[in-house]
Amino acid sequence: IRAVPMAVVLSVLFYSSVEIAPLGALYAVASGALASGLGYAIWYMALPHLRATTxxxxxxxxxxxxxxxxxxxxxxxxxxxxxxxxxxxxxxxxLFIASKRGTAGSQ
Incomplete structure (x- = not known):
C-alpha cells in the first residue's frame, strides 16, 4: 500500500515514454496468468498432503x-x-526433508 503513491507518481511522470508492444503484453499476461496460475494450482493441490513445516x-x-x-x-x-x-x-x-523421514521411520 505504501508503494502505490510512488508507483502512481512515476507512472504519470513517464507516461509519455511508455510503449507497449503487443507481443510483450501477451508474454506478460501468459507469464502472470498461465505460469503463475498453474504453479499455484499445483502447489495448492499438493499442500493438503504436506505437514506445515514441510x-x-x-x-x-x-x-x-x-x-x-x-x-x-x-x-x-x-x-x-x-x-x-x-x-x-x-x-x-x-537435509530437512531427510531428517523428517529419518525421525518418521523411527517412531
Whole structure:
C-alpha cells in the first residue's frame, strides 16, 4: 500500500515514454496468468498432503528453482554466487526433508 503513491507518481511522470508492444503484453499476461496460475494450482493441490513445516521448508526452494529456470529458459549465466546459494538453499531443504523421514521411520 505504501508503494502505490510512488508507483502512481512515476507512472504519470513517464507516461509519455511508455510503449507497449503487443507481443510483450501477451508474454506478460501468459507469464502472470498461465505460469503463475498453474504453479499455484499445483502447489495448492499438493499442500493438503504436506505437514506445515514441510510445506514451509519446500517453499524456501522457490528462489533457487526460479534461478534454475532462468538459466534454462533465458540462458542466464551460472555464476559462482548462483551455484553456491542454490546449493545452500536446496541442500538445507534436502537435509530437512531427510531428517523428517529419518525421525518418521523411527517412531
Amino acid at each position: 510445506a514451509a521448508t519446500i517453499q524456501l526452494s522457490v528462489p533457487a528453482l526460479a534461478a534454475v529456470g532462468g538459466v534454462i529458459v533465458l540462458s542466464e549465466p551460472v555464476t559462482l554466487r548462483l551455484a553456491v546459494c542454490s546449493i545452500a538453499i536446496l541442500g538445507g531443504v534436502g
